[in-house]
Amino acid sequence: MIRKLFSITFLLAAVLVSCSKSDSPKVYPDGNGQAANPVKRPHGNPVGTAVVKTIGPAGGSIQSADGAIGVQVPAGALNAAVSFSIQQVENTLEGSKGKAFRLLPEGAEFLKPVTITYAYGEQEMKGTIPDALYLAYQNQDGYHYLASQTELDEQTNKLTVQTTHFSDWTVAELMxxxxxxxxxxxxxxxxxxxxxxxxxxxxxxxxxxxxxxxxxxxxxxxxxxxxxxxxxxxxxxxxxxxxxxxxxxxxxxxxxxxxxxxxxxxxxxxxxxxxxxxxxxxxVPDEYFILREDGMTTINNPFADGESSLRMEVDSFFYVTTSFQSGSDILITIPGGVAGGGSYPYGTGDKLAYVDFSNINSVDDTYISEKQNCETCDIVYSGGHVKITKFAAEIGDYMEGEFTAEVWLLGHYSPPKKNLSGKFRVKRTV
The missing domain is CATH 2.60.40 (Immunoglobulin-like)
Known part of the structure; x- marks a missing residue:
């Protein structure tokens, strides 16, 4: 039976707190006499390649390759040119579902506060809502602090805060x-x-x-x-x-x-x-594919005889494919040479994943996880990844995974895009 599933709506209100740098953890009791116990956590390892840019006394801006975080340096904040960098790192803050970034140089002294802007999305929203999101930083000793002057703009899905110091930054969900x-x-x-x-x-x-x-x-x-x-x-x-x-x-x-x-x-x-x-x-049954397309959620469609349309095939790659009640099909290609699961970015190659998303009612409505903005431009691959959480090593085993991706309309320069994410569980039959 055809089912249309809608996205989760979150409504929450939290509290406003304020921002100042601290090198050692302090404890602030709440109204019941309870207290936060500071936790020292490791700094995350680098993920991917850093973005580097020189900014001088006239000011300027820099943002991560995926646009998730950016820094605006006002005129007069620097006395001389400084090399800035944004490096994605592993997020070690428990409960935080957003990306973490290392902003350097950590010891830079700003004459005026700089502005950090973080664009939150579906991943950060799982189990919480925008009003519960605040930026957080991790000091050199490994303690995370809430950047409590974080401003929320729900119209643009952005968090901003002014700061005079750099370190590792991420998103904290208060509740x-x-x-x-x-x-x-x-x-x-x-x-x-x-x-x-x-x-x-x-x-x-x-x-x-x-x-x-x-x-x-x-x-x-x-x-x-x-x-x-x-x-x-x-x-x-x-x-x-x-x-x-x-x-x-x-x-x-x-x-x-x-x-x-x-x-x-x-x-x-x-x-x-x-x-x-x-x-x-x-x-859901034993096998399923839950897809979220531009905020709308759907699950895989059974065939007319009740048999699932969800399939998994294997050669040098793993292929997970299914159709949906909307009339769309999806094909996720996953490297097959690495046993035990893992997380795979998008591209073309032995260790990279690929997504093909099409509408069976229109041959011209096919979206893929790469684009080319002009005839001579380099190919750009989607951000996000396919994460295999359970690996199907043998026939009869179940493959479990999740993914996030931007996909672009095939056959166009600077094409329109869709945002996809989902979870799947499928039995290996071959």
Whole structure:
């Protein structure tokens, strides 16, 4: 049966805090006398190639290759020309789902604050909402701090903050719902829990907060309220936790959406006083492909006889292919020579992934994970990656994975694009 699944909507309000550099962790108690326990974490290893640019007293800007983060240097912030660089690094902040970047030179002295801008997207939004997102930096000793003067622009999906120091920067989600799974079999269950990372969201903060472990929410627990907002199944709320139980068969209305509301003290007129977080739980068979296309979610379409359209083929590569209720097909090509899974960027080659996304109703409606902006321009490959979380080494094993990609219309220069992401589980039959 054809099903149209829609994207998750998140509404939350959090709290405004402020920004200053600190070399050693401090503890700030909350309204209940609780405190954040600072956690020292390793610095992430470099990912890919750094972007380097020289900026002088006249000012200028630099941004990462994927456009996720940028730095604006105002005129008069420097006395002399300085070589800046932005290097993506592994994100070591627990709970953070965004990318992390090393901004150099770390010891640069700015006469005026520079502005850091981070463009958040679907990945950062999983389990939380925009008002819970703040920029965070990691000092030389390995402690993360909340950049509490972070400004949020929901119209452009950007976070900005002014700073006078460089270091490793990423996104911190102050509060989120953590689910042990977002896909359950018919009759199965998913466990959801309300978490946060700071020791205080209950009292006004006047300094940057150290970020501790991702721990159970312990604020206004008695006012936490869970609801099954849409879909089939039922829930069993229990304070900051909730169990979702799926129906006995895959329902036409899929996914189910579980919401939790949490009250907050209102600190300023930019923040609301109630947080509402929504989490989607899919009831799926053993094999599935959940696709998100430009914010709209759908699952793979069965054939007329009820057999799944999801297939996996193997030669020197792994090929995962399926069709969707929208009339679209997708083919993901994954390197087959590396056992045990892994994460693969896009390109053409033995260790690179490729995406082909087409509409069966139009031969001219094919999008691929590469583009060429002009006849003499170099080929540009999609950002994102295909991540294999479970490897199908033998026939009968299941391959599990997830991916994010930009895909561009085939046959055009500077073509229009689509943003794709998804998860899949498919049995290897050959």
């Amino acid at each position: 989120m719902v953590v689910a042990d799974t977002n896909q359950v079999k018919p009759g199965g269950a998913a466990n959801l829990r309300l978490k946060w990372q700071l020791g205080s969201l209950l009292a006004p903060l006047t300094q940057d907060q150290p970020i501790g472990d991702l721990v159970d929410y312990d604020g206004y627990v008695s006012k936490v309220s869970w609801t099954l907002s849409s879909g089939k199944g039922h829930i069993q709320p229990d304070g900051i936790g909730c169990v979702y139980k799926a129906p006995g068969q895959v329902p036409a209305e899929n996914p189910a959406v579980v919401s939790v509301s949490v009250p907050f003290t209102q600190y300023n007129n930019k923040r609301k006083s109630l947080a509402i977080l929504l989490t989607s739980i899919y009831t």
